Amino acid sequence: MNKKAGEKYLSIWWIAILTIIAAAIVAAFWVYNSSDLDVRGIEGNILSARLIECVVENGYLNQTFLEDTGNKKFDIFQECGFDKKMIDESGKYHLSLSVYDFDKCSLIDPKDIDPSEEGYFQQLKCGKPLKQIKVGANFEEDCKVGKSVKVKDSPKCDDRFVYVLSQDNKKLLLHVIGGSYQYGKKEVLQ
């Protein structure tokens, strides 16, 4: 059988195989180099843990935080060592703390629980919080969506409940949410 000039050395099939190999290698490199290590969940966890450590001492809620009036103003940034510019102005973090009277909390009937709100305060009904603070960007709703639907680019939140006592031994329930929407970036080193 006569072969064309080029096909004498490399057949069209062999060129196709080499092209596939080259494309696979380039694709593998691209995926490896553009991979992003997601630590937003851990950041949210650290935020909420630090907030709890800051307002709760030996199981008692910081009274200044609860009263927060007149001269005894509770500055969350100063007291908890958070950078105001980063948390409040960057739009990348969210912090929320709500204090409820434990005796006013009751369990919701499981059949009335909204499945889309799993893990988000869905099992308890505590009424109006005694005190509530929210700082930073408000992406609580985005976190809820991110938990029920798999969204790649949604903020990650960590929410937890802590049972504490007030200074006069009143039972309280804290609901703390720490969230992060932070991504790193390439930057020229100064």
Next chain:
Amino acid sequence: MNKRGIVLENVIFLVLNLVFFVVVLFFITTNNADHAIYEQIYSKQISLLIDRAKPGTKIAYNIRDLRLELASHLTRSERANQQLFNDLLKKKILVDNKNKKVVIGLTKKSKGYSYPYFSNYTIEKRFQGNYLILEVKDE
């Protein structure tokens, strides 16, 4: 086709394939971006450590792999000069107290990776052998 022609054809086939695999190997070695992964991992880990630490905490963080990766981007003479290497390490691993971020850049040309932290404490940094020592101090 005579015997010589068949041998020549096979030799050219082998040479062309060899050229292809040499090009692929060259691509792999020149585009090896391990430094980018190291930069990202270490800047994020250090930022998280800072975020979690309380004032008075002293962190000894093993950066042996980072040192090796940095060394791989240097010439033999640069690697041999310990003083130069240590100075370079200080410049390449940056804890920016003012802008609250950790920036790590291991190569001479490409950009480094930056990750911010939200802790308001002052971080003091020094190197001790394979360890990066971070001291968290209240402002």
